[in-house]
Amino acid sequence: MSSTQKSLYERVGGEIAVAMLIDRFYDRVLNDAQLEPFFKNVPMDKLREMQLEFFSAALDGPAHYSGRPIEQVHKGRGITSHHLSRFMGHLLATIEFVHPNEREKQEMYGRIGLYGDAVLDDPLEGSE
Ligand code: HEM
Numbered sequence: 866m867s868s869t870q871k872s873l874y875e876r877v878g879g880e881i882a883v884a885m886l887i888d889r890f891y892d893r894v895l896n897d898a899q900l901e902p903f904f905k906n907v908p909m910d911k912l913r914e915m916q917l918e919f920f921s922a923a924l925d926g927p928a929h930y931s932g933r934p935i936e937q938v939h940k941g942r943g944i945t946s947h948h949l950s951r952f953m954g955h956l957l958a959t960i961e962f963v964h965p966n967e968r969e970k971q972e973m974y975g976r977i978g979l980y981g982d983a984v985l986d987d988p989l990e991g992s993e
Contacts, residue, residue: 873972874926877965883924886963887916893955900951903942923976939984949981 874883891913894900904912919935921928932938956977960970 872925873969873976874921874924877924877963877969877973879926880921882963882965883920883926884917886959887913887920889962890956890959891916893959894952897951897955900948900955903944903948920977923980924973935980936983940986943986944984945987946985949985953978953981 877883891909895904895909915930915932918928918930919932920926922930953974957970957974960973964970965973
């Protein structure tokens with residue numbers, strides 16, 4: 866099978882790589898004083914499990930996402946584009962640490978970034 870036929874999920878290293886990414890990613894997010902308060906009282910094991918399914922599905926992997934719709938989960942929590950940009954910054958730093966090649970880095974970051982608007986309570990801020 867040529868590399869163009871493989872899913873992004875396979876190209877970045879499959880379940881082990883994605884699970885490692887999620888773990889490191891949330892370690893970074895929870896160490897960010899501006900993001901950590903959002904995750905108070907959130908069962909992190911369950912969140913990591915849902916995020917593993919979500920990432921896997923977003924990268925065309927085998928998992929089916931069984932969590933709640935992204936918009937429904939995030940709306941009303943006061944998440945602004947400032948928070949999203951910090952969150953995405955941690956994601957990029959984590960992906961760089963796991964170091965797939967440049968194309969895969971961009972693809973992965975782009976796939977997750979597609980959902981950014983759905984988590985915001987200030988979606989119009991970017992158009993000012
Ligand atoms: C592209 C950006 C994002 C994606 C794709 C995403 C995805 C997800 C997913 C899949 C879940 C699990 C849903 C479930 O358990 O049914 C979740 C939960 C959660 N997310 Fe996000 N998220 C994003 C951004 C953010 C940001 C920026 C914050 C806050 C700064 C945030 C805070 C939370 C919290 C607090 C939960 C747990 C909700 C709960 O279980 O009560 N998320 N997110």
